[in-house]
Amino acid sequence: MRGLRVFGAALLLGAAAACAPAQADPAGPRTIEIWLHHSRFESSTIQADAGETLRFVIVNTDPIDHEFIVGDDAVQELHEVGTEAHHDPRPGEVTVIAGETVMTTYTLGEQDLLFGCHVPGHWAYGMRGVVLVG
């Protein structure tokens, strides 16, 4: 099962690379793969450069839905009290259906950011991490 998911994630990564538009960096955005397992981010700290564009590939191995939201404190607070059951794809904001793999791209600024899941109870359960910029 996990092997299939890895294969699916690899396909998604391959497709993303194939479809990526031409950019200043010929290699395209750096890809950060994040696995969700037992309602936890397997990696809770991401190092990045100021202004860097990151392509997040999120693999949900759980039988329940999760979210992946990148943003500052205000963004996280907004989602924590929000009422959207699912999010339309927006840069850095994506719903990850149970068992599925999704991708989102986000361009960082100068500040450190947070990422996390705001399905009710999940943030408090510890589903959060930090993007350290600089």
Place this chain on the structure above:
Amino acid sequence: MRRLRLLVPITAVFLVLFVASPALACGGLIAPNGSVQLVRTTTLAAYHEGVEHYVTSFEFAGDGEFGSLVPLPGVPTKVIRGGDWTLQRLALETQPQPTGELAFAAEAGAADQARVILETKIDALDVVVLEGGAVSVGKWAREHGFLLPPDAPEVLEFYAKRSPIFMAVRYDGSRAADQGLAAGDGTPVHVVIPTTNPWVPLRILALGAPAEAPVEADVYLLTDGEPATLPVPIGPDEASALGEEIRSGLVLERSEAASPTLLADLRSDKGMSWLPSEDVWLTYLRVDVRAGDLTYDLAIDASGAGRPAPVAAGLDPVATDANGSGPALWVALALIAAFVVVGELERRRSGRPAF
């Protein structure tokens, strides 16, 4: 020969599961409109001549839909309406003020899709028995409207490693109203499970609860003789000496021969005639623990051997797969052997003596 080994009614606190969080956040089991709250779930499990009997009672308030997932130690042959006073009579025997409710246990499978192996309706309850792994059962629950809390994936996996059987129970508030059921009315469900390995799930009681939330449950055992359990409980005097801020886990409140009047009362209830009329040992265990510390189940050995299985208590990893070939064990042994070999080679290189 009488072979009654285990009778386990559990009154506990699924309550925390459903009311400790906002409706959409909490677990599992509350409907999207959040209008139904579980008031109490009470469960009893019994073991006699290789057959385990679970009698579980759910009490709800509200008019919507509500559900619960219960791990089981094996495939049930039937699910019927339980007796009318068995749970109450057991509680009355040992404690005048029953509280909460319960849970059960099971093992693992890893099918992509959960298989429905039994469906029935009991009063306002829709009961479905499922076979599958943690992911497939969780997926089934999600697809059928269960809102699982964030710890559900880990807890489901904990149980699925030992048994792939789960019972999903959905309460239909509108049907309850049509049937004239009032808030606080309990519906007992009797599950008959042939198994050689009875055990009592406890960890499920903490599902969806914050780590510091108290979990309280009452567990009754009726066995041929005095049983051995794992974890080993402490005495009530020891528990009280710990102080109010310390929650001790398992407390042995009562251990004695079951009274003839208790057995007679239980046997006279619907579906309880299999219970022996004498020579039964009564054990009453009280669970009092923080949710974050409830990482185990209750293993019971009523055979007289005094060796409850750590695996049955969820304290040891399961070493064999579903086919019984035990590759995990062999891999572990191979790794141990590899470390021994490497250690021996290293010792020879360094000239250090063996110890």
